[in-house]
Amino acid sequence: MPRTRSGSRRLLKWIGNVLLVLLLVWTLVPFYWMIVTSLKPDREIYGFEATLYPHQPTLAGYARVFTTTPFLKYVRNSAIIAGANTLASLLFGCLGAYALARLRFPGRALIARGLVVSYLVPPALLFIPLFAVLSVLRLIDTHQGLILTYFSFSVPFSTWLLMGYFHSVPLELEEAALVDGCGRLGTLFRIILPMSLPALAVVAFFAFTQSWNEFLYANVFVNSVEVRTITTGLTLFIVEDVFFWGPMMGAAFLSALPPLVVYLIFQRWVVKGLTLGAVKG
Amino acid sequence: MALSAGQPDALREELLVRAPATARRPRHSATLRQEAWLAYGLLTPTLLVIVFLVAYPFASAIYLSLQDKMVGAPGRFVALDNYLDLLRDEVFLRTAWNSVLYTAVAIALKFVLGLTMALVLDQERRVNNFFRTLLFVPWAVPVVIVALNWRWIFDDLSGLLNNFLITFHLTSDIISWLSDPRLAMGCVIAVVVWSGTPFYSMTFLAGLQAIPKELYEAAEIDGASVVQQFFFVTVPRLRTIFLTTVMLSTIWTATNLQFVLILTRGGPASRTEIFPHLAYTTALGARRLGMGAAVSLVFFPLLVVLIVVLTRRMLRQADE
Numbered sequence: 001m002p003r004t005r006s007g008s009r010r011l012l013k014w015i016g017n018v019l020l021v022l023l024l025v026w027t028l029v030p031f032y033w034m035i036v037t038s039l040k041p042d043r044e045i046y047g048f049e050a051t052l053y054p055h056q057p058t059l060a061g062y063a064r065v066f067t068t069t070p071f072l073k074y075v076r077n078s079a080i081i082a083g084a085n086t087l088a089s090l091l092f093g094c095l096g097a098y099a100l101a102r103l104r105f106p107g108r109a110l111i112a113r114g115l116v117v118s119y120l121v122p123p124a125l126l127f128i129p130l131f132a133v134l135s136v137l138r139l140i141d142t143h144q145g146l147i148l149t150y151f152s153f154s155v156p157f158s159t160w161l162l163m164g165y166f167h168s169v170p171l172e173l174e175e176a177a178l179v180d181g182c183g184r185l186g187t188l189f190r191i192i193l194p195m196s197l198p199a200l201a202v203v204a205f206f207a208f209t210q211s212w213n214e215f216l217y218a219n220v221f222v223n224s225v226e227v228r229t230i231t232t233g234l235t236l237f238i239v240e241d242v243f244f245w246g247p248m249m250g251a252a253f254l255s256a257l258p259p260l261v262v263y264l265i266f267q268r269w270v271v272k273g274l275t276l277g278a279v280k281g
Numbered sequence: 282m283a284l285s286a287g288q289p290d291a292l293r294e295e296l297l298v299r300a301p302a303t304a305r306r307p308r309h310s311a312t313l314r315q316e317a318w319l320a321y322g323l324l325t326p327t328l329l330v331i332v333f334l335v336a337y338p339f340a341s342a343i344y345l346s347l348q349d350k351m352v353g354a355p356g357r358f359v360a361l362d363n364y365l366d367l368l369r370d371e372v373f374l375r376t377a378w379n380s381v382l383y384t385a386v387a388i389a390l391k392f393v394l395g396l397t398m399a400l401v402l403d404q405e406r407r408v409n410n411f412f413r414t415l416l417f418v419p420w421a422v423p424v425v426i427v428a429l430n431w432r433w434i435f436d437d438l439s440g441l442l443n444n445f446l447i448t449f450h451l452t453s454d455i456i457s458w459l460s461d462p463r464l465a466m467g468c469v470i471a472v473v474v475w476s477g478t479p480f481y482s483m484t485f486l487a488g489l490q491a492i493p494k495e496l497y498e499a500a501e502i503d504g505a506s507v508v509q510q511f512f513f514v515t516v517p518r519l520r521t522i523f524l525t526t527v528m529l530s531t532i533w534t535a536t537n538l539q540f541v542l543i544l545t546r547g548g549p550a551s552r553t554e555i556f557p558h559l560a561y562t563t564a565l566g567a568r569r570l571g572m573g574a575a576v577s578l579v580f581f582p583l584l585v586v587l588i589v590v591l592t593r594r595m596l597r598q599a600d601e
Contacts (some may be wrong), residue, residue, distance in 0.1 A: 012507060016404045020412060023398055027416050030475065033441045034430045050439045088326075096327035105317035111324060111331075112599070116592045120529075121535035124557035125581065128564045128574045129338035129345060142477065152334035159327050164599050184319060213423035215539050220565060227590040231425040234544065245433050252426045263421035267414060270483075 010213050038062065038250035045246055061246035062254075070225050071251055076232035078255075080143055080228060082211035085150045089207035090200060092151075093158030098188045100159070101166035102174075112163070118156035126152065134221055141224050149217050154207040161206075165199035166192055198269050205266045209259040230255040300534075336389060346575035352568040363575035372551050373559070373576075380555040380580065382537045383466065387473045388527060391534075394474060395481025395526075403489045413486075420479035428543035431472045435459050435544075462552045469553050473540050480525055488522040489515070496533065523584050528587045535580065556580045 026041050037045060040054040047053050065071050071092070125233055130149055139145030143186075176185045193200070197255040222228055228236075234255065237248040260274065321328075346363055350356025351505065367373045402413050419427065434441045435458040445450045458468045492515065500510045538557035540548060547554035556576060564573025 004469070008507060013404065016401045016406075019397060019401050020406075023394075023401065023416055024412065026475070027419060029441075030427075030430050030434060031418070033434055037433065046439045050444050052441075052444065092326040092330070092571075095323040099320040099323040103316050103320040103323075105320040106311060108320075111328070112596060114331050114336075115327070116595050117588060120532060120588045120591055121335055121339060122532055122557075124536035124538060124560065125342060125577050125584075126335065126338045128560065128570055128577060129341040130334070131564075132341065132345070132570065133333075133338060149334065155327055155330040156335070160595075160599075167599070170423045193440050209421070213425070215423070215425045216561075231423055233424060234429060245436075245439075246299075247428065249433065252429055256422045256426050259421050259423060260418065263418075264414070267315060267417070 034249045034253055037245055037246075038156060038253055040246060042246060053096075061250045064244075064247045065251045065254070066214070069237070069247065069251070070228075070233065071230075071254075073225060074228055074230040075255065077227055078212055078230040079141065081146050081150065084147045084207050085154055085211040086204050086207040087152040088147070088151065089158040090203055092155050093162045093203055094188065094193065094200075096155075096159040097162035097166050098192065099186075100163045102182075112160075115156045115163075119153070123153065123216050127216055130217070131220055139221075141222055141227055143227060145221050146218060146227070149221065150211050150214060154210060158203045158207060160205055160247045162196070162199055165196050169195050201266055202269045205262055205270060208262060212259055332398035334537055342574045342578060345571050346578050348571040349569075350571040352565075352570055356571055359571070363572050364579070366572070367575060367579065372554065375551050376554045376556060376559050377579075379466065379551075379553065380535065383470060383473075383553075383555050384531060387452065387470050387477070387534050390470065390474045391477045391481050391530065392523075392527065394478045396485055398478060399485035399489055417479040417483060419476050420483070422476070423538070424539045425477060427476045427545065428472060428540050431468075431475070432459070432544050435468055460549050462549050465545050465549055465553045469540055469544050470509055472544060473537075477530065478542075480530065484522055484526045485519065488519045492518045525591070528591050531590075532584055532587055535584070 036052075036054055039057045039059070040051070041056055041058050041060065044051045044055060045110065048074065100108060130152075134140050134145045137145075139148065150181070173195075174187045175192050178184075182190060182240050213231060214229075218229045218232045219235075234248065234252055237244065345356070347358060349358030349363070377391055398416055402409060402416065406412070414503045429601060437443065437455055437457050437460075440458075442458060443452075443455055446456070456464070458464050496514050496518075497510055500514050505513065535555075536557050538555070538561050541553055541555055541558040542561065545553045547558050560573045560577035563576055564570050567573075
């Protein structure tokens with residue numbers, strides 16, 4: 001009996017290892033192809049001569065990205081929009097979450113419900129009317145228009161996530177500060193926020209990556225090169241079925257880096273944020 | 282709150298602890314009113330977002346769907362004509378079937394693969410953290426980049442897949458992955474699964490790690506096999522996480538048009554057309570905003586159920 005049990009345990013371990021290898025291959029091969037393509041000269045990329053790895057690796061593809069495309073302009077636009085949205089989400093999220101977590105007022109439960117519903121309503125339902133709204137406000141093709149519409153997913157989510165976290169900050173500290181004459185906002189900024197750094201990091205992470213990765217609104221609400229973000233800019237690399245996949249994969253790899261890097265930094269906290277019921281998948 | 286230095290410490294402490302309550306009592310309603318105004322002030326930006334960027338657009342989508350509005354032209358009220366036209370449209374009916382198939386298969390595969398991934402990562406192993414980081418990476422990559430990358434993998438002449446199959450003599454013909462009517466939907470789903478699986482494994486793994494090890498030890502002593510332990514200890518403990526994850530993911534998967542837009546544009550012959558993408562092409566390609574809104578709203582009743590149930594769950598979770 002004990003022998004069969006340890007035997008089945010070992011078997012399970014081996015099945016696990018085999019599955020792990022298969023999952024790693026499935027996950028990593030597309031990245032391999034992306035990076036390898038970006039490092040090949042054209043003749044190794046196309047046709048039946050195409051190679052499975054670069055025989056003569058070159059950075060010429062990357063050079064073409066920077067010299068012949070408005071890639072840097074797209075990156076700048078994405079950075080402006082994602083940056084502004086992150087700051088605003090943090091600020092609005094903190095203020096609103098504090099009110100919901102600590103103050104008593106009529107309509108509290110209703111507003112909490114509104115936050116969750118707003119977070120769950122998909123952009124695919126909102127982009128048509130938002131297009132009409134932005135047209136009326138003359139905000140089509142502007143940074144402001146995109147920043148504003150990105151609030152629709154980042155602000156409710158930030159407020160919701162921070163509200164949950166503020167609930168877990170012990171009341172006693174705050175009461176002492178209130179008695180000492182620290183006002184409501186004083187306690188928020190001096191007591192609660194310093195204790196909520198992990199939650200603020202998670203909010204910043206989600207607000208930044210969601211804005212950086214967003215495609216639908218950016219595609220519908222923006223046409224000009226001056227405002228275009230990186231996600232929609234990349235699709236322009238496909239010009240009437242004339243592909244240049246080398247530079248495209250190079251640009252794709254570079255524009256995936258910012259969200260990848262913040263993911264690597266924040267991954268410990270991200271899962272916590274996810275269990276609060278977060279994020280598209 | 283003036284406390285003179287001469288007071289005994291005990292009294293001072295008692296005053297401090299009870300201070301908020303006793304201080305409030307005499308002007309209860311005044312303080313409350315002040316507190317409410319402060320709350321509304323702090324919530325103003327959030328409320329503006331909810332009202333003007335979510336609630337109003339949503340209501341106006343319903344209103345738009347009852348008009349024959351085109352881009353840049355005023356619309357005429359046509360009641361339910363848009364919806365009735367849709368029901369007679371062959372592309373629409375095909376889209377409805379595609380959307381159900383696409384969502385159901387993608388969710389099922391993500392679930393199975395995600396659970397497998399989570400169970401594998403929950404086993405004891407050296408450098409498991411490193412493997413976890415690698416396996417979750419697709420989650421951090423923008424969907425557009427995922428879709429473009431896979432479109433290149435599926436490329437007829439130079440893509441990795443055909444390249445690989447031909448190099449190793451597994452096929453002699455070129456397979457047109459994305460333009461073959463029998464293969465296109467399968468390819469789109471594969472990409473959706475690749476991109477969405479890590480979300481499942483993350484939440485499942487968090488759930489697995491929260492199960493006390495004693496439960497397994499107890500089951501083991503009672504003679505439960507590994508399979509029995511899985512079905513009688515693991516699954517019941519994860520049921521809530523399973524449900525929440527699947528419902529959230531159903532909303533996001535069913536309404537995501539980026540994969541289809543970049544991989545196939547709904548083709549070949551509408552074989553991969555799904556609701557959000559049809560709404561997109563109707564509203565912006567054909568410039569029929571009213572009809573586009575109607576298409577996007579057709580799948581909304583199903584989403585309402587999910588949204589209501591999820592909202593209730595998330596609020597309950599927040600109260601705990």
